[in-house]
Amino acid sequence: MCWVERIKVYFATGILFLLATVAYGDSQHQSSQPISGIEKVFEYTGTKFGVPFLKATIKIEDGSLEEGRSLFQVHAVFHSLEYLGFLFRMNNRFTSTIEAESCSPVRYVKEVDQEGLLIEKKSYLQTLTFDSSNQKVVVEKKGGEERQEVSLPSGTYDPLSMFARCYLKEELHPGQDIHMSIYDGVKLRQLTFHSRKEKVKSKMYGKVEAVRLESSTSFSSFGDREGTLRIWYLTDGGKTPILIELELPIGKVKFELESVYGS
Numbered sequence: 487m488c489w490v491e492r493i494k495v496y497f498a499t500g501i502l503f504l505l506a507t508v509a510y511g512d513s514q515h516q517s518s519q520p521i522s523g524i525e526k527v528f529e530y531t532g533t534k535f536g537v538p539f540l541k542a543t544i545k546i547e548d549g550s551l552e553e554g555r556s557l558f559q560v561h562a563v564f565h566s567l568e569y570l571g572f573l574f575r576m577n578n579r580f581t582s583t584i585e586a587e588s589c590s591p592v593r594y595v596k597e598v599d600q601e602g603l604l605i606e607k608k609s610y611l612q613t614l615t616f617d618s619s620n621q622k623v624v625v626e627k628k629g630g631e632e633r634q635e636v637s638l639p640s641g642t643y644d645p646l647s648m649f650a651r652c653y654l655k656e657e658l659h660p661g662q663d664i665h666m667s668i669y670d671g672v673k674l675r676q677l678t679f680h681s682r683k684e685k686v687k688s689k690m691y692g693k694v695e696a697v698r699l700e701s702s703t704s705f706s707s708f709g710d711r712e713g714t715l716r717i718w719y720l721t722d723g724g725k726t727p728i729l730i731e732l733e734l735p736i737g738k739v740k741f742e743l744e745s746v747y748g749s
Contacts, residue, residue: 524548524558526653526748528727530741540576541565542741545748546650549583556586560646574602582646589651591616594644596671614644614671625671638674642667653727658697658719677701677715686718688728689742695721696728 525547532540542564549557559581566576579597584590594614601607611628621640626633648668660683668675679701686696696718703715714733720726730741
């Protein structure tokens with residue numbers, strides 16, 4: 487595979503990381519995680535063949551009041567490492583505004599800024615406004631130049647609102663099959679994750695017990711050939727997502743948790 491194709495795979499991996507970290511979603515069991523006064527930050531490094539190429543940060547924090555609803559905001563930033571230079575530059579940002587009690591999405595904003603010799607140049611701002619009562623979302627590009635309405639199944643989330651729901655609301659139960667629906671402004675995905683308990687080596691915590699979630703999905707960068715997403719959550723200490731692994735047609739890519747902080 488040529489270098490152009492490899493770098494495009496790395497970009498797709500960064501986007502798929504958003505999907506991977508939000509994998510757990512359909513359980514009806516509620517945890518005791520507080521839903522007020524929260525600010526939590528997760529920082530990851532993405533590696534291929536053991537070589538780092540991407541940093542990712544996800545932050546959950548209190549938002550504001552809107553139409554009588556208490557809101558949270560979830561932010562995610564993906565940026566390439568400096569040593570890649572003019573070959574590959576990425577600084578992509580995502581923000582999801584969600585209802586505090588249900589974690590249902592209200593707005594999802596994508597700010598894509600990337601270019602380089604070995605990656606397609608993209609620069610745009612896209613906003614998704616969810617209307618859960620009518621099971622649809624309005625998708626707009628900056629300035630309202632492009633606008634469309636998309637019908638969605640009940641209970642569809644954007645990637646970051648699903649991440650927040652998993653972390654704040656759900657319990658993890660090995661042996662379950664978890665079904666989820668997620669829409670990011672490009673494609674609606676219906677995934678089924680299988681869960682199991684196992685020990686895994688973490689950069690932060692050493693060898694620990696975790697719940698592993700695993701699902702097959704297609705990768706557009708490989709002509710929709712199937713690959714696998716795996717996510718490991720700590721069984722003790724607040725369901726921290728410590729490791730994400732993407733098994734691609736060219737091999738494995740890992741995102742390892744390097745730090746977590748906040749209340």
